[in-house]
Amino acid sequence: MKIGIDIGGSHVGIGLVDEFGNIQQKKEKYIVEKIENESQINKQNLKEEITQFIIQTIKEYQKMDFVENVGIAVPGTVNQTTIIKAVNLGIENYEITPIIEKETGTKVKLKNDAKCSALAEQKYGNFSECENGLFLCIGTGVGGAVIYNGKVLEAKEVPGFEFSxxxxxxxxxxCNCGKRGCFEIYASLKRFKEKIAYEFNLTTLRNEEVIKIILNNKDDVRLKYFLNEYIENLAIGISNLINIFEPEKILIGGGFADYKEILLEPLKQQLLTGNLLFNKRNDIIIQLAKFKNDAGIIGATLI
Ligand SMILES: [Zn+2]
Incomplete structure (x- = not known):
């Protein structure tokens, strides 16, 4: 058995995964606090809290079964031992693997979460027949990975491919990273949802509620504007990546899946007709990733 750990923007998921990529056991811990209807991450002691939860759960799983290795999917930049930067969690230069290895006696590997998801899609999901693919995870934040000639690309010193x-x-x-105008701010579902919630007096950012507002106000000019603006920005970022990598297929994971009926086809049309692609295409294969919430856990076992 392998252990796959996904440190997400709102919770940490830890799975005991068999050799076929099936999750046999799963434990989750929420790391956001609800403050006046807004999700806010409790950043104080967050890294210690996450590390202790991981150690405790690994020990529990070790009692159940033989654990070969442990992989952690991180929403940010990592090297072999350290979370260099996870801006949305406020974690920087945190050497996490020696702490866990010392406590559990098991080898621990780290990788960026979008790259883990791409590995999961390649081995068990919608990239299985694909040599050159582009993966994007669109949720609270935005992450990405490229499969080129069958391999998930990575730079040498730091992992690179920070599309967001x-x-x-x-x-x-x-942007949370300190720069201005990053793709992530324009492509993140969080900002899109916040705009709709503000304009339509919604007190929650729950996807079901936001989707209900969208479907009930299809002809509202404000809503049309928000949708168009979001799609246009998303298409600009994705088209830049298409022009560089010319993928056969594009997969989108993350919370975006909930908005498939509303956003996916308009996004595809904007990519095809928005004068964005250098090499014109008659069609573009853009679809949802197979794995939704479990992509990070499954992919982390493949590091
Ligand atoms: Zn940024």
Whole structure:
């Protein structure tokens, strides 16, 4: 058995995974606090809290079965031992693997979460027949990975491929990373949902409620504007990546899946007709990832 750990924007999921990629056991811990209807991450002691939960759960799983190795999917930049930067969690330069290895006696590996998800899709999901693919995880934050000639690409010193922090707007909105105008701010579902919630007096950002508002106000000019603006920005970022990598297929994971009926086809049309692609295409294969919430856990076992 292997242990796959997914440190997400709102919770940590830990799975005991068999050799076929099936999750046999799963434990989750929420790391956001609800404060006046807004999700806010409790950043104080967060890394210690996460580490202790991981150690405790690994020990529990070790009592149940032989554990070969442990992988952790991290929403940010990592090297072999350290979370270098996870801006949405406020974690920087945290050497996490020696702490866990010392307590559990098991080898621990780290990888960026989007790259883990791409590995899961390649081995068990919708990239199985694909040599060149682009993976995007669109949720609270945005992550990405590229499969090129059958391999998930990675740079040498730091892992690279930080698509979400490519700038798509000069002097644009402030990003958590310290720069301005990053793709992540414009493509994140969080900001999209916040705008709709504000304009339509919603007190929650729950996807079901936001979707209900969208479906009930299809002809509202404000809503049309928000949808168009979101799709246009998303298409600009994705088209930049298509122009660089020319993928056969694009998969989108994360909370975006809940908005498939509303966003996926307009996004595809914008990519095809928005004068964005250098090499014109008659069609583009863009679909949802197979794995939704479990992609990080399954992918982390493949590091
Ligand atoms: Zn940024």
């Amino acid at each position: 922090h490519m700038i798509i707007q000069k002097n644009g909105l402030q």
